[in-house]
Structure formats: structure tokens, C-alpha cells
Amino acid sequence: MRIGIDLGGTKIEGVVLADSGAPLFRQRVASPSHNYDNIIDAIASMVAQFEREIGRQATVGVGTPGAPSIHSGLMKNANSTVINGKPLKADLEQALNREVRLANDANCFALSEAVDGAGSGQQVVFGVILGTGVGGGLVVDNQPLLGRNFLGGEWGHNPLPGANEHRRCYCGSSDCIETYLCGSGLLRSAKRLNPAIESTHDL
Template sequence: MLRIGVDLGGTKIEAIALDRSGRVMARERIATPQHDYPATVRAIAGLVDGLEARLGAPARVGVGTPGAISAATGRIKNANSTCLNGQPLRDDLQSALGREIRIANDANCFAVSEATDGAARGARVVFGVILGTGVGGGLVVDGRPLSGANAIAGEWGHNPLADEAPGLPCYCGRVGCVETWLSGPGMAVDHARHGGGALDAATIAARAEAGDAACEATLQRYVDRLSRALAAVINIVDPEVIVLGGGLSSITRLYAEVPARWGRQVFSDQVLTRLLPPLHGDSSGVRGAAWLWPMEEGE
């Protein structure tokens, strides 16, 4: 049976249809209605209806969203697209489409994609990391996303980063969160604090590769912080594979330098966890939404 994945972003909504082998049968992208929840529901339903009409077949539908569904209320919480917060998105989409809909946090969808047919295919326990404007994470066990009792499994970005003082304020109201150090803006702030001037993360990484000493120092601080933050994840979850996503995942030296350092904090005589770049890149989120419906026996 076809699977349709929808990636609900702040500026765009993307939908793809996958066949049972994971081949993309159709894809469509539209702008996200701004600050308009009813229009967002209609837009998602319209994308699904349009893809099914083009392909002439019904599909199972999964949706990746910012935030998560609250276990207490059944409504969206923690979404940076604030018009979603407090809304019964799953119920409204199920009503609009007349079928069961599966919804997961967008970082969970990224992890599902890479665990299903991406870089971590075949691994039982996979941690997917988003390093971009923010820092997110998703945990997949045996191909299924682990949500947790509070629907926050994998949200390592809002843990404190040890051995960093004074901490930086985070938008969540806490101080010293991993996100404030390891996001793209966090790298830029750290560079400026050390006298390097106003540069974005991509420029810092490029200049470090070109031999700029100040940018190299910033990148080395970043590598050290990322290795310590991921070591804490390994100590708790012990994944077989960690896959990096988001804009900073394109910094190729992370894949060698971070594992070379994280063993100092991992409680083991050796670290077998692999750190890998994503196979599907920017498409992982929308593919993972489709794979919220895993393959079943007989398909």
C-alpha cells in the first residue's frame, strides 16, 4: 500500500508518496499558511487528496510536525509554529481525511527515515540529531519512534551542557541548554564572544577549513562540546548509530573528530556507536513521516 508523508514546516509543507520499496512516486510542496491553523489543516488535507488523485490509490498518512502531541491533552505542545500549540491536529486531520493519521515530532521523523532505509538501515537503536537553527533529536527502536511518557524522548537539546559556565539563556526559559551551544546561531554567538566577529556557522566552518585560526578555534570548541553532549546520549541510550541532520551536519570533519573525543566521557572500554551523515539529507523528515507506517508482514 502507498504511504504518504507530510512534513509540516514553518514556511513550507511538503508531501511525498512512497511505494513499498521506498521509491518516491510523487512529491508536492506548498507554502505554509501563516498564523492560520484552520488553513493549515485544509492545506495538509488538500496535499494528501491531490497525491492520491494523481496516483489513483489510497494511502496511509504520516505527518511530521514541530512540537509533539501532549499525552495529557492530545493537543500539540512545544511547537515553534505557535498557531499549532493547543490544537487537536491529529483529530482534525483524521476528520478531514476520514482515516487514522500518525503524527510524530519532525526530529523523530528524521530518525525514522534514516533508520528505515537511510544511513542507519539495519540498526536496532538509532538516535537522529538535528543541528540547525535549533537542536533536536529523535530516538528509534526497531524501526519505530520512541515518544516517551511525556512525548519528549530524544529532546537532548534542552538538557544542560556540563562543564560550561556561565550558561547562555535559551528561548525555553532555561540557561545553558545544549541548543545554545550546538545550534548554528549558538556557534555564531560563541565565535563573536571570543572576538571573532559576526559570522554565521557556515562561514566559520568554511574559513576554518581555509586555515583561519579564529574560526578553527571556534570549530574545535564546537567539536569538544558536541562530543561531550553525544557522550551523555550514548551513556543513557547506547545507540548503534547516531545520524546527524540539519545544516551543520554538512561539516564533514565532525564524523571523524567527534568520535575521536567522545570516548573520554562514555562509560565503556570501547565505543562501537557509529556517527554518520544522513543518506536522504533534507528529504529525511518527509520520508520518515511516511515510514511512521512501517512495513507489515505480507506487504
């Protein structure tokens, strides 16, 4: 059996898949996105709960924003900035006492759609994630195009054409696509158009 974990800036969601690929259990919890140790603990707790349900140990794969550096193995380019500069894969393997497969979440999403989803049968598939951050994955002939830095297909930190609000991005640039199309960016734009919108209305 396999356990898949989606680590996001807002939530952590997991699923247990039978050997056939059929989903057996799902769980979603709020992401402790501002505390790295709590993220590790939340994932470990979710895996432990799943394995109590199935009565056996399973393999674990984690989709995460950003990607590990090919030189140091430390995370980079994650909108959940608390994991940047951290050995996420190694820390998860220590917490779970087994090998963990870790990959960029947008690449996972795009590959899934290319193999057996909306892009099935297409030579080139570009998948876009709009959420707490903005990500993208590019798949050619059912193979993810990772690029030399494992960030092939990422587009959220290109400048938004015509933008001039000088929105600062965590990457250090201004007016990145992500600052307009992520959840908080869309809310900011909506409030500019209608100041009566309350900040408690999350997108």
C-alpha cells in the first residue's frame, strides 16, 4: 500500500492507496505553515494514523511546494517559506524511519493529469496550481520536464504583464504572477475593487 501526502501552505492532505490504486482513506488537516517542526510532526502523525487504520506499514510519497537543491538537498523556492533552507526529505525520513519520495507538487499534479487525467493521450501537458501559491508543471510524452534545478514548468515568479502595483514577493521581486493569482493576491485585488469585502473572506 502507498500513502500520498500533499503538503500545502493552507492544508496538509493525505490518502492511502491500495495496491490497485483505489483510494482507501483520506484526511485533511490545517497546515502549521509557520512552524517547520510542527509540519514534520503533522505529517508523521497523519502517516501513523493511516497505518493504524490499515494495520501495516506503507511507502510514503510527499508532494511539496518548491524543490530540493541539487547541490545541498535543502528546500528552495517554496511559498511556504518556513521550509526553505531545510532538509525536508531527510527530516521526514528520520521522523518516519523509512525512505520518503519527495517531489514538487505541481509536477506531481501535471504528471497525474497527463497519465490518467484531463491530459491523457496528449504529447505535452502544462498543469497550473492556483492556491496559497502559484505553481506549474510541464510534462512531455508522460515524463515531467524537471529542468536543471527541478523547477521546470514553474511560472509564478515571472512578472505579470502590465502590472504596476509593485507588490513585493517573497522571492525578492515585485509584481510576480503569484502575487496577483494566489489566494491572498486575488483577495487583495478584490478588496481594491470593493473595500467593503472583509479580510475574513478567504479565497
